Amino acid sequence: MSEVSAVSAVSEPERRLRVYLVDDHAMFRAGVRAELGNFVDVVGEAGTVPEAVAGITQAQPDVVLLDVHMPEGGGRAVLEALRRTQPQVKFLALSVSDAAEDVIGLIRAGARGYVTKTISPEQLADAVRRVAEDDAVFSPRLAGFVLDAFASRPDVPVADPELDQLTNREREVLRLLARGYAYKEIAKELYISIKTVETHVSNVLRKLQMSNRYELSRWAADRRLV
Amino acid sequence: MTIEPTAAPPRPPDQPVPPAGPPLAYQPRRLYRDRDGRVVAGVAAGLAEHLRLPTVVVRVAFVALLVANGLGALLYIGFWAVLPVAPRTTPRRRRPPGTTLQAIGLFALAAGVILLQLQFTGFGLDATLVGLITLVALGAGIIWHQADPQRRRRDPAPAATSALRRAVEGETEGVRRWFLVRMLGGGLLIIFGIIGILGFFAPVGNVNLSDVLLGLIFSLLALAGLVLTLAPLLNRVFGQLREERVARIREQERAEVAAMVHDQVLHTLALIQRSSSDQASVVRLARGQERSLRNWLYKPSASPTERFAAALEQAAAEVEDAFAITVETVVVGDAENNDSVAALVAATREALVNAARHAKVGTVSLYAEAEEETLSVYVRDRGVGFDMSTMDDDRHGVRGSIIGRMRRHGGQAQVRSAPGEGTEVELTLPRTGVAASEGRQ
Numbered sequence: 001m002s003e004v005s006a007v008s009a010v011s012e013p014e015r016r017l018r019v020y021l022v023d024d025h026a027m028f029r030a031g032v033r034a035e036l037g038n039f040v041d042v043v044g045e046a047g048t049v050p051e052a053v054a055g056i057t058q059a060q061p062d063v064v065l066l067d068v069h070m071p072e073g074g075g076r077a078v079l080e081a082l083r084r085t086q087p088q089v090k091f092l093a094l095s096v097s098d099a100a101e102d103v104i105g106l107i108r109a110g111a112r113g114y115v116t117k118t119i120s121p122e123q124l125a126d127a128v129r130r131v132a133e134d135d136a137v138f139s140p141r142l143a144g145f146v147l148d149a150f151a152s153r154p155d156v157p158v159a160d161p162e163l164d165q166l167t168n169r170e171r172e173v174l175r176l177l178a179r180g181y182a183y184k185e186i187a188k189e190l191y192i193s194i195k196t197v198e199t200h201v202s203n204v205l206r207k208l209q210m211s212n213r214y215e216l217s218r219w220a221a222d223r224r225l226v
Numbered sequence: 227m228t229i230e231p232t233a234a235p236p237r238p239p240d241q242p243v244p245p246a247g248p249p250l251a252y253q254p255r256r257l258y259r260d261r262d263g264r265v266v267a268g269v270a271a272g273l274a275e276h277l278r279l280p281t282v283v284v285r286v287a288f289v290a291l292l293v294a295n296g297l298g299a300l301l302y303i304g305f306w307a308v309l310p311v312a313p314r315t316t317p318r319r320r321r322p323p324g325t326t327l328q329a330i331g332l333f334a335l336a337a338g339v340i341l342l343q344l345q346f347t348g349f350g351l352d353a354t355l356v357g358l359i360t361l362v363a364l365g366a367g368i369i370w371h372q373a374d375p376q377r378r379r380r381d382p383a384p385a386a387t388s389a390l391r392r393a394v395e396g397e398t399e400g401v402r403r404w405f406l407v408r409m410l411g412g413g414l415l416i417i418f419g420i421i422g423i424l425g426f427f428a429p430v431g432n433v434n435l436s437d438v439l440l441g442l443i444f445s446l447l448a449l450a451g452l453v454l455t456l457a458p459l460l461n462r463v464f465g466q467l468r469e470e471r472v473a474r475i476r477e478q479e480r481a482e483v484a485a486m487v488h489d490q491v492l493h494t495l496a497l498i499q500r501s502s503s504d505q506a507s508v509v510r511l512a513r514g515q516e517r518s519l520r521n522w523l524y525k526p527s528a529s530p531t532e533r534f535a536a537a538l539e540q541a542a543a544e545v546e547d548a549f550a551i552t553v554e555t556v557v558v559g560d561a562e563n564n565d566s567v568a569a570l571v572a573a574t575r576e577a578l579v580n581a582a583r584h585a586k587v588g589t590v591s592l593y594a595e596a597e598e599e600t601l602s603v604y605v606r607d608r609g610v611g612f613d614m615s616t617m618d619d620d621r622h623g624v625r626g627s628i629i630g631r632m633r634r635h636g637g638q639a640q641v642r643s644a645p646g647e648g649t650e651v652e653l654t655l656p657r658t659g660v661a662a663s664e665g666r667q
Contacts, residue, residue: 140556144558147558147595148558148559151558151559175595178558179591179593180554180608181606
């Protein structure tokens with residue numbers, strides 16, 4: 001992203017993000033394409049996992065909107081196929097709901113956030129922009145799940161304090177997220193900048209992806225998400 | 227079966243229920259083989275426990291009975307054949323100390339008794355008969371235990387998936403092989419024993435033992451031939467049975483899914499089609515259906531009367547249904563339900579209803595956290611909000627059923643709002659809420 005901002009400092013607000021759609025429902029792809037058309041460039045779409053892997057490698061989008069539930073392994077299969085070869089591509093998971101069951105697997109596989117399919121076009125465009133800027137997109141429910149999974153329990157030994165525990169500040173931010181606060185409101189409530197809020201959330205995302213906390217691994221194993 | 231010495235003695239009704247059994251129902255005191263304290267098969271230990279005698283007494287009695295033409299061994303094997311192993315209700319006990327030493331002593335004693343007997347009477351007719359009957363009992367016992375239906379249920383694998391897999395695939399390969407070996411071995415023992423006994427009592431009188439043996443070998447050969455001929459047929463029959471079982475399980479699962487889809491999903495879709503012009507009710511129907519499908523797919527069901535989280539989710543669902551809004555419910559942690567927790571849930575419900583009525587938005591956030599010392603609930607909407615200074619006049623619901631209710635149970639309620647900024651209700655309850663509130667009143 002750095003070369004983009006260097007080259008086009010003037011036209012940056014004008015630069016439209018390149019987005020790729022992966023969903024096995026053609027109707028849904030058409031709907032998103034129509035809704036997002038005003039905000040971003042939809043550079044391609046795919047309905048199957050192999051199609052998506054080939055298409056994304058070729059189109060080099062900024063952000064991929066990735067459906068969670070698809071035949072042949074779903075969004076996870078796409079993520080796992082592309083994560084090493086295309087590290088610059090950001091993935092935003094799209095799910096029918098934001099229940100942890102649906103999305104933790106994708107987050108752990110490398111997606112930077114997820115949104116529900118009932119989201120409004122403006123919010124979706126906002127989420128795409130946030131993911132493209134390397135921030136994370138957390139819903140209240142995901143925030144709640146993380147708080148639950150990282151709850152400090154004295155009896156559980158912590159292997160890696162850096163990854164397996166949340167800081168107090170991160171906890172506060174997550175709590176406010178879970179209470180339905182927007183980033184702007186969180187920043188105001190905690191007297192910090194929006195950028196700091198984003199940093200906290202990104203750190204939490206990293207911990208959620210990397211941590212081997214007992215609760216997380218067991219939770220994932222129980223649901224065959226490992 | 228020639229041996230039936232083992233029916234458990236009738237239990238006098240005033241005898242206490244054995245400690246292992248659940249206390250809820252009358253349980254006849256049953257005779258089991260002891261699983262953990264055994265030397266050979268646990269018969270003596272089990273009998274001793276049942277008769278409330280020291281184990282060593284029973285063991286010595288068995289050895290002593292060997293004098294009567296090996297009756298002790300016969301009895302022991304008879305018991306072993308008929309008694310089930312004690313069900314595992316308590317964690318594995320350690321063998322009582324000294325058991326091994328005792329065992330060595332007993333075996334030495336038994337060997338002595340047998341030698342002594344041989345010395346005096348020689349390998350007499352009666353001893354041979356007892357030996358043959360023992361053989362039959364041993365074989366019958368092996369087969370009997372194999373066919374025991376409890377055996378299949380005994381190994382612990384409670385997960386539904388593995389149970390299903392086991393039902394579909396049958397036992398594992400190794401288990402099945404052992405099953406066959408034991409069945410065959412037991413069968414052979416029985417055959418030898420019976421032929422021996424027949425030879426003994428055969429009316430023809432002077433049967434040559436080698437003739438019997440020859441006859442036996444030819445019968446076995448014939449049997450093997452028969453098995454070879456019938457094997458493909460048997461295999462096919464078993465295969466069909468297994469397929470049928472798989473199909474039946476599938477059919478049951480399909481029927482369950484179909485019933486749910488029919489009762490709920492199709493019903494909801496029909497309602498949605500009928501009321502497609504009324505957006506609010508479409509949202510309500512879709513949301514309710516989503517909730518119930520999700521519960522059906524994922525949730526381990528918890529009772530709203532018992533758990534805090536389940537009660538909150540139920541309250542949120544009721545408000546969603548009643549006002550056609552979406553309540554984004556996030557609950558972190560959980561707690562037991564009690565009177566004050568129920569009051570907290572009721573206050574939460576009231577706050578949700580207020581938001582649904584007055585905020586003029588489609589989504590309300592509900593966040594609850596159960597910490598070690600407090601339960602907190604936040605109900606937030608991004609609706610029209612209101613002027614806090616007017617609250618006393620036109621918000622009786624807030625005053626009475628939220629703030630008042632929380633105070634009565636030792637908790638607190640705070641309302642934050644401003645016109646155009648939405649509203650947030652914060653409810654907190656100390657987890658020792660009941661005692662605290664009673665002390666205050």
